[in-house]
Amino acid sequence: MQESVARAVENVSFTLKKGETLGLAGESGCGKTTTALSIMKLLPRGGRILNGEIILDGEDLVKKSDSEMKVIRWKKISIVFQGAMNALNPVIRVGDQVAEAIIEKENVTKGEALQRARSLFELVGLESTRVTDYPHEFSGGMRQRVMIAMALACNPYIVIADEPVTALDVVVQTRILELIKELQRQLSLSVILITHDLSVIAETCERVAIMYAGKIVELGNAADVYKDSWHPYTEALITAFPSIAGPKRRFKSIPGDPPDLTSPPSGCRFHPRCPWQDETCRIRDPEYRNVDPDHYVACHYSEKFRERLGGTV
DSSP states (O other), rough: OOOOOOSSSOOOOOOOTOOOEEEEEOOOSSSSHHHHHHHHHHHOOOOOSOOOOOOEEEEEEGGGOOHHHHHHBTTEEEEEEOOOOOOOTTTOOOHHHHHHHHHSSSSSOOOHHHHHHHHHHHTOOOGGGGGGGGGGSHHHHHHHHHHHHHHHTTOSSSEEESTTTTTTHHHHHHHHHHHHHHHHHTOOOOEEEEEEEEHHHHHOEEEEEETTEEEEEEEHHHHHHHSSSOOOHHHHHHEEEEOOOOOOOOOOOOOOOOOOOOOOOOSSGGGOTTTTTOOOHHHHHHOOOETTTTTTETTTTTHHHHHHHHHOO
């Protein structure tokens, strides 16, 4: 049986500014996590980067060997994995798990690493004495704080947070998001926040990239994208999401399903679900282009789409 090849992420391009939070949003399976794992060069077995560049401090991470990436991971860039609350080893004290990362990356004793773990616990809002506890003694929100402490253990300046508040109740979600914002300000972190929840991005991010079927279809200032979107998929996501602000409106679901990336549709990948599509959309892939200062979109008819919505062009 011949294996299928999926281009899970293709032609994705963005910059991350110092001290900003960039949100990656889109439906499940659109390529958000694969983008994050590609940046870290932690793709699962069978996954590989075919071409492109990932530039950090003027160096291309794509060209780095595994041993070179081991130095960069956690020292320059770290990640809070999706489902991280269940990633802690249940039979090892949480402080030892945080200290392990420090010992692995830096030339320090276990005592010094544990002392730093205590400081990190206080930084993320946990009592330093809890370093001797086991994961089952923590709530879900507290375990997520431990994982954030682990991500900060070696003082990186870029943190990728992959669905950091999934499976948490709304009160705990708010506290974790407030913690991320405070840590960003305090430590001058650059953050890539991955989520399918548009309200999380609106609360946390300066800029947002909307992904669909492995590609970025719109990128810009979060407030501008939410207020005046240039892409039909972005508008469909916003319309499908509940809001307590503004006039009441009926929800509109997005018809159809995301495409199978082993055999994606021709032309624009969103065209089978787009109410504005025509023959051009079915044949030709739209160019990813600049439509406003620091605002990019991949749609053949974004200007006409905006006019129909009553936006200004």
